[in-house]
Amino acid sequence: MAVPLTYAGAGVDSKAVGRALGGLLRAARAPAVRGYGRPLLGPGHFSGLLQVGEERLALTTDNVGTKVLLAEQLGSWEGVGEDLVGVNVNDLSAVGARPLALLDYLMLPRPDPKLLATIGKGIGRGLRQAKCALVGGETAIVPDLVRTPDLSGTALGYFPPGRSPLTGRSIRVGDVLVGIPSSGVHANGFTLVRRLLERARTPLDRPLPGERIPFGKALLRPTRIYTSAAEALLDRHLAQGLAHITGGGVRNLSRLHPSVEFTLESWPGARGVFEWIVATSRLPPKELFQTFNMGIGFVATVRRKDLPAALGALAEAGARDARVIGRVSPGRGVRLPSLGIRYEGY
Amino acid sequence: MAVPLTYAGAGVDSKAVGRALGGLLRAARAPAVRGYGRPLLGPGHFSGLLQVGEERLALTTDNVGTKVLLAEQLGSWEGVGEDLVGVNVNDLSAVGARPLALLDYLMLPRPDPKLLATIGKGIGRGLRQAKCALVGGETAIVPDLVRTPDLSGTALGYFPPGRSPLTGRSIRVGDVLVGIPSSGVHANGFTLVRRLLERARTPLDRPLPGERIPFGKALLRPTRIYTSAAEALLDRHLAQGLAHITGGGVRNLSRLHPSVEFTLESWPGARGVFEWIVATSRLPPKELFQTFNMGIGFVATVRRKDLPAALGALAEAGARDARVIGRVSPGRGVRLPSLGIRYEGY
Numbered sequence: 001m002a003v004p005l006t007y008a009g010a011g012v013d014s015k016a017v018g019r020a021l022g023g024l025l026r027a028a029r030a031p032a033v034r035g036y037g038r039p040l041l042g043p044g045h046f047s048g049l050l051q052v053g054e055e056r057l058a059l060t061t062d063n064v065g066t067k068v069l070l071a072e073q074l075g076s077w078e079g080v081g082e083d084l085v086g087v088n089v090n091d092l093s094a095v096g097a098r099p100l101a102l103l104d105y106l107m108l109p110r111p112d113p114k115l116l117a118t119i120g121k122g123i124g125r126g127l128r129q130a131k132c133a134l135v136g137g138e139t140a141i142v143p144d145l146v147r148t149p150d151l152s153g154t155a156l157g158y159f160p161p162g163r164s165p166l167t168g169r170s171i172r173v174g175d176v177l178v179g180i181p182s183s184g185v186h187a188n189g190f191t192l193v194r195r196l197l198e199r200a201r202t203p204l205d206r207p208l209p210g211e212r213i214p215f216g217k218a219l220l221r222p223t224r225i226y227t228s229a230a231e232a233l234l235d236r237h238l239a240q241g242l243a244h245i246t247g248g249g250v251r252n253l254s255r256l257h258p259s260v261e262f263t264l265e266s267w268p269g270a271r272g273v274f275e276w277i278v279a280t281s282r283l284p285p286k287e288l289f290q291t292f293n294m295g296i297g298f299v300a301t302v303r304r305k306d307l308p309a310a311l312g313a314l315a316e317a318g319a320r321d322a323r324v325i326g327r328v329s330p331g332r333g334v335r336l337p338s339l340g341i342r343y344e345g346y
Numbered sequence: 347m348a349v350p351l352t353y354a355g356a357g358v359d360s361k362a363v364g365r366a367l368g369g370l371l372r373a374a375r376a377p378a379v380r381g382y383g384r385p386l387l388g389p390g391h392f393s394g395l396l397q398v399g400e401e402r403l404a405l406t407t408d409n410v411g412t413k414v415l416l417a418e419q420l421g422s423w424e425g426v427g428e429d430l431v432g433v434n435v436n437d438l439s440a441v442g443a444r445p446l447a448l449l450d451y452l453m454l455p456r457p458d459p460k461l462l463a464t465i466g467k468g469i470g471r472g473l474r475q476a477k478c479a480l481v482g483g484e485t486a487i488v489p490d491l492v493r494t495p496d497l498s499g500t501a502l503g504y505f506p507p508g509r510s511p512l513t514g515r516s517i518r519v520g521d522v523l524v525g526i527p528s529s530g531v532h533a534n535g536f537t538l539v540r541r542l543l544e545r546a547r548t549p550l551d552r553p554l555p556g557e558r559i560p561f562g563k564a565l566l567r568p569t570r571i572y573t574s575a576a577e578a579l580l581d582r583h584l585a586q587g588l589a590h591i592t593g594g595g596v597r598n599l600s601r602l603h604p605s606v607e608f609t610l611e612s613w614p615g616a617r618g619v620f621e622w623i624v625a626t627s628r629l630p631p632k633e634l635f636q637t638f639n640m641g642i643g644f645v646a647t648v649r650r651k652d653l654p655a656a657l658g659a660l661a662e663a664g665a666r667d668a669r670v671i672g673r674v675s676p677g678r679g680v681r682l683p684s685l686g687i688r689y690e691g692y
Contacts, residue, residue, distance in 0.1 A: 020459040021485050024452075027466030028427075028480050030473035037446040037504040039479045048481030050447055052504045055401045059502055061449040061484050069490055081374075100383040101396055103407040104374075105451065105498050111366040120373030127376035133385045134374050135394030138407050138498070139367050144415055144537070145496055152451050152484070154500035156405055158383040158398045191490070 040165070045255060046094035046244055047157070049165050056159045058097035062087040062246075063152030066190040070197075070219060072148050074204065077115055079222040080151055081122020083187045086223030087246070088155035089130040090298065093230035094244040096166030097157030099130045104137035107150040111141050119151065122222065129225040163234060168241030168256025168301065171328055175240055175301045177253075177262060178310060179325035180229055182297030184221040184273050188247045189292045192281070193219065200280045211272055218273050226298040232317035233300055238310045241301040249290040251343045253299060253334050258345070261331030265338070266324060268295050285339045296325060386511070391601060392440035392590055393503070395511050402505045404443035408433040408592075409498030412536040416543075416565060418494050420550065423461055425568040426497055427468020429533045432569030433592070434501035435476040436644065439576035440590040442512030443503030445476045450483035453496040457487050465497065468568065475571040509580060514587030514602025514647065517674055521586055521647045523599075523608060524656060525671035526575055528643030530567040530619050534593045535638045538627070539565065546626045557618055564619050572644040578663035579646055584656045587647040595636040597689045599645060599680050604691070607677030611684070612670060614641050631685045642671060 033039060040049040040056065047060035064083045071080045089099040104123060108115070116139070127134060132155065159165060185193060202208075204216030211218060226244070233239040241256040253262040270278045274295055278288065288294060300322075302310040307324070314322040329335075334343045379385060386395040386402065393406035410429045417426045435445040450469060454461070462485070473480060478501065505511060531539060548554075550562030557564065572590070579585040587602040599608040616624045620641055624634065634640060646668075648656040653670070660668040675681075680689045 016457040016459075017485065017487055020457040020462040023459045023463035024466035024469075024485070025480070027463045028450075028469040028473065030470050030479065031477075033446065033477060033479040036506050037444065039447060039481050041481075048447060048449065050481065050502070052398075052401045052403065052446065053507070055398045057398065057403070057502070059447060059449060059500075060482055061451050061500055063451065063453075063484055063486055065486060066488055066490055098383065100379065100398065101385060101394060101405060103394065103405060103500055105407050105409065105500075106370075107409075107496065111362040113362075113366040113369045116366045117369035117373045120370035123370075123374040124376050127374065131377075131379060133376065133379040134371070135385050135387075135396065136406055138409055139363065139370070140409055140411060140498075141363055142412055142496075142537075144412055144540075145494060146492060148491060150453065150488075150491055150496075152486075152498075154405075154407055154449055154451075156396065156403070156502065160382050161399070191488075194490075 045167060046091040047097065049095060056165055058092050058095050058157040058165070059154065060088055060091040061152065061154040062091060063150065064187045066194065067187045068148050068151060069194060070190060074216045074220065076220055077118045078122040079220045081119040082126040082222035084151045084153045085123055085126025085130055085132065086225045087187050088153050089132055090223065090226050090244040092155055092157035093226055094242045096159065096163060096234050096242065098160055098231060099132040099155055099157050099227055101133050101135040101156045102127065102153055103135060104153045106139045107146045108139065108141055109143045109146055115149065126225060130227040166239060166242060170240045171257045171260055171301050173260055173328050173330050174304060175328040176304050176307050176324055177264065177326040177328065178300045178302055178322050179296035180226060180298040180314070180319050180322045182293045182295060183224040184218055185292055186223040186246070186297055192291060196277065196280045202276065208272060208276055224297050228317040229298065229314050229319040229322070232313040233310060236309065236313055238302055238306045238313060239300045240303065243299045245293040245297050245299060249292055249294065250334050251290050254343065254345045256301065259332055261329040262326065262334045263329045264326040264334065264336045266326060267336055270294065286341045289336065289341060290343065299325070301328060391513060392437040393443065395441065402511055404438050404441045404503040404511070405500065406434055406437040407498065407500040408437060409496065410533045412540065413533045414494050414497060415540060416536060420562045420566065422566055423464045424468040425566045427465040428472040428568035430497045430499045431469055431472025431476055431478065432571045433533050434499050435478055436569065436572050436590040438501055438503035439572050440588045442505065442509060442580050442588065444506055444577060445478040445501055445503050445573055447479050447481040447502045448473065448499055449481060450499045452485045453492045454485065454487055455489045455492055461495065472571060476573040512585065512588060516586045517603045517606055517647050519606055519674050519676050520650055521674040522650050522653050522670055523610065523672040523674065524646045524648055524668050525642035526572060526644040526660070526665050526668045528639045528641060529570040530564055531638055532569040532643060538637060542623065542626045548622065554618060554622055570643050574663040575644065575660050575665040575668070578659040579656060582655065582659055584648055584652045584659060585646045586649065589645045591639040591643050591645060595638055595640065596680050597636050600689065600691045602647065605678055607675045608672065608680045609675045610672040610680065610682045612672060613682055616640065632687045635682065635687060636689065645671070647674060
């Protein structure tokens with residue numbers, strides 16, 4: 001109880017992962033592919049970008065992670081099916097692509113028809129929100145590999161005529177940062193959440209003080225799908241950069257531009273599950289803001305003159321809760337002045 | 347020792363999987379996606395097919411399966427990295443697409459840099475053969491979910507100008523079936539292989555009688571990558587249908603056309619690992635031919651008049667071992683007359 005938990009202490013050391021991953025990428029290097037179909041951007045951004053003839057495409061893969069262990073504990077699987085869609089299509093939106101197709105990859109210890117139908121229901125809910133089609137998948141029954149189902153997927157997006165990939169390179173000092181709230185922790189940081197649950201023994205079947213829905217249900221709330229919000233901005237060319245706030249927390253912003261500072265002056269206070277995480281983990285805010293979305297799951301960078309139009313477009317697309325959370329300043333990295341936090345880069 | 351092992355007995359009941367999967371697909375059904383980007387073909391063929399503007403694309407996802415458990419037992423990981431590429435790009439070739447981009451999804455119990463570099467080396471070998479680029483991926487360190495690394499991936503392919511998706515609908519009675527040998531069991535049927543190994547206790551560090559390389563190494567031989575062979579046929583419009591022989595064995599052929607019979611009159615005899623599987627499992631051939639590739643990993647359907655050109659193109663592309671294995675006859679399903687096997691459909 002005395003030692004604050006860190007993410008490394010919870011079994012995930014992101015530096016070691018980064019080093020190991022670098023080794024994989026170096027070893028997997030193959031000659032550049034050129035011609036009618038070719039990659040435009042390698043690993044590193046929210047999605048890979050490709051060119052085929054006149055068309056550009058975005059491709060990304062992600063999983064629901066250890067959120068499945070809480071889903072199993074609570075016997076509640078529909079939400080993580082929806083997460084599987086959300087974690088992927090939001091990464092497409094972050095490069096300006098419109099979701100087109102999803103493939104799911106499920107690993108299961110046994111073929112449980114009821115479980116698969118429940119997960120499928122969640123996938124369907126996600127697909128309808130993202131206006132995306134399921135075009136294939138793989139369901140592996142591998143009792144020797146997993147005890148709990150694992151959910152991952154891959155999504156392909158395209159750029160409608162007149163729209164280009166959005167990498168954030170047009171971002172300028174003076175642009176405004178608009179944040180769209182998350183629905184909760186989404187599908188990141190669950191290894192730490194589960195350690196905190198073990199330690200705090202907070203009951204999952206009752207709401208947290210001041211909240212309405214049971215705590216377990218609040219933790220399992222599916223990843224908010226930002227497709228409509230992003231499409232509203234993209235169709236009107238109102239965004240200079242878009243970021244999906246996932247595993248690296250607000251550090252994800254620095255992927256958009258290497259030589260400006262993303263100054264987060266008006267980050268909302270921690271509420272609900274985030275208030276519980278702050279209180280229970282006793283981790284420094286710097287650790288929390290690079291592990292969780294901390295209440296904002298998607299950020300758009302817009303020109304100051306476009307702000308009213310952007311907020312209007314977002315409200316029309318159902319994101320009435322979008323709000324200004326900061327601005328782009330000279331410098332580099334990400335800063336939260338009120339908390340004294342500064343991240344140098346990604 | 348008395349009861350022959352079946353695939354269901356080995357922990358995988360394909361009928362139960364089929365039922366469970368049907369429930370997922372029904373539940374995940376979402377409104378049809380129409381417009382500039384749209385799916386052309388849903389789940390069921392070797393790859394999903396999509397249309398974006400004037401371009402058509404193929405998308406598929408697959409995993410290495412429980413072959414990883416043998417890789418772990420033998421401490422040999424490079425080959426399964428190559429498998430990860432092969433299992434995916436071969437499914438692209440089977441719909442006539444040229445591989446363009448791969449995303450990997452690795453689940454690991456810990457971030458092991460040496461292991462990842464070894465897997466990466468195998469991925470690189472596969473990518474070079476398939477002339478494909480790695481454009482992204484996800485490496486999940488999830489000690490609470492897996493004890494052994496799991497390797498899966500997704501591949502995107504395109505259709506060069508002048509080439510159309512190949513579903514097999516142009517196949518006609520009288521066409522010739524050309525088979526290209528596999529390099530071994532590839533990445534299918536390993537749940538059964540491992541049960542057989544437990545039962546037979548065949549030493550893995552010595553060659554089987556009459557073979558040269560140690561048995562364990564023969565079992566781990568990476569999936570043969572058929573990209574060059576398929577491209578050679580596709581560029582010259584010599585194939586009416588292509589099939590990747592994977593989990594469903596020769597039954598995969600019936601995906602190509604619902605109302606012809608694929609008559610396999612000249613299937614090669616079981617050698618090496620397949621000879622061992624036949625002898626050890628004592629399973630009826632009908633079971634084996636719907637579980638393993640049984641020596642042929644890729645099949646092309648060609649017009650009889652195109653046969654010399656097809657064999658020439660394959661030889662030029664390095665597949666000098668391609669051979670006629672049968673023909674297309676009136677009827678339906680798949681038949682191996684010499685073994686008295688008949689499969690009604692997929």
